[in-house]
Amino acid sequence: MKMVSCISASRTVGPNPTGRRWPDRFLLNAVKTIITALIVDDEALARRGLKHRLKGVADVEVIGEARNGREAVRKSRELQPDLMFLDIQMPGMDGFDVLVQLGEEVPPAILFVTAFDEFAIKAFEVSAVDYLLKPIEDRRLAEALARVRKLLRRRRASKHNSMLLKLVSEITGTPVRSMDDLKQGAHSLKRRESRKIAIRDGGKTTWVRQEDIEWIDAAGDYMCVHALGETHIMRKTMKELEQELNSDFLHRIHRSTIVNIHHVKEMQSHINGEYFLTLNCGHTLKLSRTYKNKLKHLH
Numbered sequence: 336m337k338m339v340s341c342i343s344a345s346r347t348v349g350p351n352p353t354g355r356r357w358p359d360r361f362l363l364n365a366v367k368t369i370i371t372a373l374i375v376d377d378e379a380l381a382r383r384g385l386k387h388r389l390k391g392v393a394d395v396e397v398i399g400e401a402r403n404g405r406e407a408v409r410k411s412r413e414l415q416p417d418l419m420f421l422d423i424q425m426p427g428m429d430g431f432d433v434l435v436q437l438g439e440e441v442p443p444a445i446l447f448v449t450a451f452d453e454f455a456i457k458a459f460e461v462s463a464v465d466y467l468l469k470p471i472e473d474r475r476l477a478e479a480l481a482r483v484r485k486l487l488r489r490r491r492a493s494k495h496n497s498m499l500l501k502l503v504s505e506i507t508g509t510p511v512r513s514m515d516d517l518k519q520g521a522h523s524l525k526r527r528e529s530r531k532i533a534i535r536d537g538g539k540t541t542w543v544r545q546e547d548i549e550w551i552d553a554a555g556d557y558m559c560v561h562a563l564g565e566t567h568i569m570r571k572t573m574k575e576l577e578q579e580l581n582s583d584f585l586h587r588i589h590r591s592t593i594v595n596i597h598h599v600k601e602m603q604s605h606i607n608g609e610y611f612l613t614l615n616c617g618h619t620l621k622l623s624r625t626y627k628n629k630l631k632h633l634h
Contacts, residue, residue, distance in 0.1 A: 376425070385471065404425055418445075550592065
């Protein structure tokens with residue numbers, strides 16, 4: 336299903352109960368869920384009649400027509416409709432053959448259209464949402480579309496959950512296969528979440544493992560995160576970033592520097608009470624007297 340702005344779809348939002356004009360921000364944010372549909376029937380008159388009936392359904396948009404089974408398979412793959420009105424009896428490849436050809440692909444919701452009710456049982460055996468007998472009654476069309484809406488809402492929720500679980504798995508580095516896993520392991524996942532930090536650059540987000548961070552230094556309003564030989568720039572204060580980091584091994588050693596103690600190779604004292612830390616990569620950092628208490632973590 337596609338989310339379409341009420342303005343771009345040339346469909347208006349209902350009247351404001353107060354009698355006043357809706358604010359522009361309301362109109363810009365108003366969206367309508369549109370069900371895209373493909374009509375498959377070998378009879379042009381039947382296609383035209385169903386298309387005309389669907390013009391009166393606000394949330395259904397016919398995006399294509401097919402005259403036979405082969406055309407239906409091709410257009411289903413090209414257009415990726417949410418819903419297919421599929422005639423069962425067509426010369427050559429019939430409606431059931433179309434589903435066989437689509438195979439393992441995620442099919443659209445199927446509403447079979449037929450002149451013979453003996454196909455009804457088989458229609459449900461292949462997981463059709465419903466079937467419509469020709470000539471199609473307005474009441475049956477409305478009932479079938481209500482079932483389609485319910486199915487597509489479930490699919491959308493399932494897809495959203497799948498994307499969420501994948502994202503949580505990527506963030507935590509732990510496979511999360513179901514919402515039950517997410518609920519049951521919420522506490523441990525929160526603890527593991529700190530293993531990566533998200534560095535956003537425009538529309539791109541890079542996940543950096545905290546164990547891979549060598550050091551972080553401030554450059555004005557930006558933080559330079561040095562990890563695996565690369566430098567990532569993020570807009571955040573040192574204090575904000577410090578709260579996200581794992582304090583077991585990432586420590587502030589200067590007002591503008593954080594170091595990963597696992598990457599410190601050697602330490603040298605200076606006459607003024609400061610220390611210089613040399614990292615495995617050869618880079619040298621200063622540990623100021625203010626943060627001298629951090630020395631205990633380096634032993």
